[in-house]
Amino acid sequence: MDDVWDVVIVGGGPAGSAAALRARQLRPDARVLLLDKAAFPRDKACGDGIAAHARVELATLGLPDLIADYRPTSRLSVVSPGGARVLATVARPNHVVPRKVFDARLVEAVRAAGVEVRHHRVRSVDARDGYVLVDGAIPARAVIAADGANSAVRRLAGIPASPDGHTAIAVRGYADVPADDDVQLIAMQREGWPAYAWSFPVGDGTANVGFGMLLPGLRATGLPGRAVLHGRLAELLPHLPARDLRAHHLPLSTGRPTPGAGRVLLAGDAGSFINPLTGEGIYYALLTGRLAAEAVMQYGEQGGHAQGPLRAYRRKLRKALGRHLLTTDVLAFASRSPGFIDAAIATAARRGDVFDLLVDVGLGAGTVPLPLAAAVVRRWLLDGVRRR
Structure with a gap:
């Protein structure tokens, strides 16, 4: 032809x-x-x-x-489901x-x-x-x-x-922030895990804000999806009232x-x-x-x-x-336990190489060397023993 x-x-x-x-x-x-x-x-x-x-x-x-x-x-600032926190500078900057x-x-x-x-x-x-x-x-x-x-x-x-078990749903909006706000924030939530809110400043006095969770977890609440997503976003980021909220699916x-x-x-x-x-x-x-x-x-x-x-x-x-x-398949399976994420974030707060690695895996095409994986697993196991 x-x-x-x-x-x-x-x-x-x-x-x-x-x-x-x-x-x-x-x-x-x-x-x-x-x-x-x-x-x-x-x-x-x-x-x-x-x-x-x-x-x-x-x-x-x-x-x-x-x-x-x-x-x-x-x-970048990350708060784990159990409250572990890390605030660090990424090896290469991001844009919004x-x-x-x-x-x-x-x-x-x-x-x-x-x-x-x-x-x-x-x-x-x-x-x-x-x-x-x-x-x-x-x-x-x-x-x-x-x-x-x-x-x-x-x-x-x-x-x-x-x-559906491999599909997330999120709501996204925009909020006013100080023009000099330059910290990207991810705040995770244990309820309905995996679930987290985010705030990503654009640089013009606004930030992209949102909340996402797995579709089965959303359905398990028995509540209207809009009410859950909007409510969780307001709960995790109460200082950032959002406008122009729109929901979208994420096939993982x-x-x-x-x-x-x-x-x-x-x-x-x-x-x-x-x-x-x-x-x-x-x-x-x-x-x-x-x-x-x-x-x-x-x-x-x-x-x-x-x-x-x-x-x-x-x-x-x-x-x-x-x-x-x-x-990411293996880490997604491991992260079904919020304790694993707590251990990963706690380790990243102490070790810059782990922080850089998590960013690379989450935002790029990184892999996890066995020694670093072992460090996170050790922390996870130790935390589990302490909680007993």
């Missing part, structure tokens, strides 16, 4: 934009189409945190200064940029790279011999689904969503589905690439979007093996995130 697109990307957030930019980087003549049901700029419920690993991905995509006008934040701004800038960069962007809602995805047909009229050698936690493309491709990587089917690949939230310890997803989105585009550009040629892009994508994911995702 002469009118076939090299790749159609559904979703214009970080994952989809990263995929579009990378495809054009690798093949400047590639026919790339980006579809999104929303018009930009648009709001997106999120913690808005952009960690150092995500900025590295932006630089890789040719956008090193995309958020340079936003103030870096170097200090509202998604209404961040995503719109990415889409503009995509347009500038020569990608066609359309306001379009996808309703059908059908596999054909050598290509995928979107909505009966848009043929593509491959499709990258980057359309979020409730991905329509994932459903249309027959790939199940993350189970512990329940991630297969990353695609045939010539359809899942990136970002659509593939459940969300850190189960922190809810961080922007770095994963940028990374997986880039890797999906690389796989498509390598194996997406017309007439190639139908599983070629998916096989290439699996290999790239395994190399970039395999050990890290195994680490």
Whole structure:
């Protein structure tokens, strides 16, 4: 087919934009189409945190200064479920940029790279011999689904969503803070664990604030979800009355589905690439979007093996995130005990290397060396003995 697109990307957030930019980087003549049901700029419920690993991905995509006008934040305070506290300076600063701004800038960069962007809602995805047909009229050698936690493309491709037990739900708003507030705060709650509130100052006199917990825990309260989420946020951050509250689902990587089917690949939230310890997803989105585009550009040629892009994508994911995702799977299981988190935070308060490691695992692609894991486990066991 002469009118076939090299790749159609559904979703214009970080994952989809990263995929579009990378495809054009690798093949400047590639026919790339980006579809999104929303018009930009648009709001997106999120913690808005952009960690150092995500900025590295932006630089890789040719956008090193995309958020340079936003103030870096170097200090992080964490309060564990049992009250252990740590306040320290992170090895590399983070940024907080509202998604209404961040995503719109990415889409503009995509347009500038020569990608066609359309306001379009996808309703059908059908596999054909050598290509995928979107909505009966848009043929593509491959499709990258980057359309979020409730991905329509994932459903249309027959790939199940993350189970409820691996899904969190959070509410996000904004609050007024002193303009010089430069401490990111995570305050955990034992009730309904795992659950925590956050405050991430933007740098303009406002902070992104929110509260999240696992979906089964929310349902177990027997109360309306809005009342629980809003009430817990107000309880944990009483000094930060929030406005513009919006809820959103977080499909965690512990329940991630297969990353695609045939010539359809899942990136970002659509593939459940969300850190189960922190809810961080922007770095994963940028990374997986880039890797999906690389796989498509390598194996997406017309007439190639139908599983070629998916096989290439699996290999790239395994190399970039395999050990890290195994680490977060294990830590997510261990952290079902709030005492384990108490021990981790207490150890981080005494040891800077543990603090740096926890940040790297929670916000990037870090793994846990055995000696440091042993230090946390020892503290956990000792605390358990003392409580007897």
